[in-house]
Amino acid sequence: MFDSITVQTATEVESISILIFTIALSFVLSTLLAFVYQKTFRGLSYSRNYVQSIVLISIISAVVIQSVGDSLSRGIGIMAAMSIIRFRTHFKDPRDTLFLFAALAAGIACGSYAFPVAIIGTLGFSIAAIVLYYSPLGPNSYFDGMLRFNLQVNNSQQKELERLLQEFCKSFALVTMREMAQGERLDYAYHIKLRKAKRHEDFMAELKRIDDLQGLSLMMQESTVDI
Template identity: 55%
Template sequence: MLDILKLQLHSGNATPISVIYAVLLSFVLSTLIAITYEKTFRGLSYSRNFVQALILSSVVAATVMQAIGDSLARGLGMLGALAIVRFRTNFRDPRDIIFMFASLAAGISVGVKGYTIAAGGAIGFCVIAVILYFSPFGQTSYFDGMLRFNLENIPSSKNMLEKVLHDYCKIFALITLRDMAQGNRLDYAYHIKLKRGKRNDDFITALKKIETINGVHLLMQEKTVEL
């Protein structure tokens, strides 16, 4: 029976079994991290490509660390090769950077045969991320859509708008407001969260009943939809 804790621990050259095991373990751990990221994600900028990058980066890190091994020359050569590549990806959320580091750390730990450290660190990271999601440190009110429109600048139209928002939205927050047509009209942008059971098309229909409203655009963001 294969003892996974003794896979190539004392040899400078990786065996096919240890390589396969490292790739599979890094894949499993990074998938766990990616699932945790997806389940604890809140916002309007979900990216499938980023989730896939979390998984693939761990496998790449494990492969690179196995290739380097204990060789200083290989390490310097790999550093020079990576310096040629320019990474220009901008992270939209500091939390995304932490998840990327967690995935890379899991891959690196697996690559240097620290299997227990890799598994313990990845599982511990995911558990803490879930705890923070439900803790007071997590965001208690969040939005699932953005509403844009312009409205005539008169009290009756504003009162009707307030009524529709209160009837259909659990949470709404004004993010931009600017003048149009020399102040005769106002352009609004809201972050909104609809009440349970309220439908998007019914909400749009209610807004369009306001006679002076124009340019109604509602962008709804689900967890599995990419923007």
């Protein structure tokens, strides 16, 4: 009797140790994915909540797979319980969905004790994401601000405006242009990326010198600002 109790206690301790290792490994791998996502992200802002979700969803999937084990009835019960939850988050960028799936895959692999698959798969995905980021398939340019203003149609200082954009901006792209004041004025919206040696205060001061330029506004954001 004492031998059976000893064996059962040793088995429980070993199971707890494996569970802790599984959760720890899924946390490390998903943290790596979150770090790669943050470093290869290009946009006006990213969501810190989404980055944390990449880490947490991997741990959840690992625990779920551990709970299911080899029991078919337990798996059906967990699927029924999970079906109550409705995920209605919409991702603007398909790349965000891919990182979430990568975290899920890492957690599932850890939960099913396929540790080499989880490690090699996560490293392979991370390396591929970094390579694609720096390859010709990656983003050619990115922007850190939004410039808006309106100008009279056929304004004589249109060329001066273009010169200032080229002088102060490393890259810029016209986002929208619409008529206003019954077609007498045009409202412009530009995505811009300022040059490193230029200050947005000086840029705004130069733009204000243009005659008849109204509604001037510049919204600057760093690429790692949380929304």
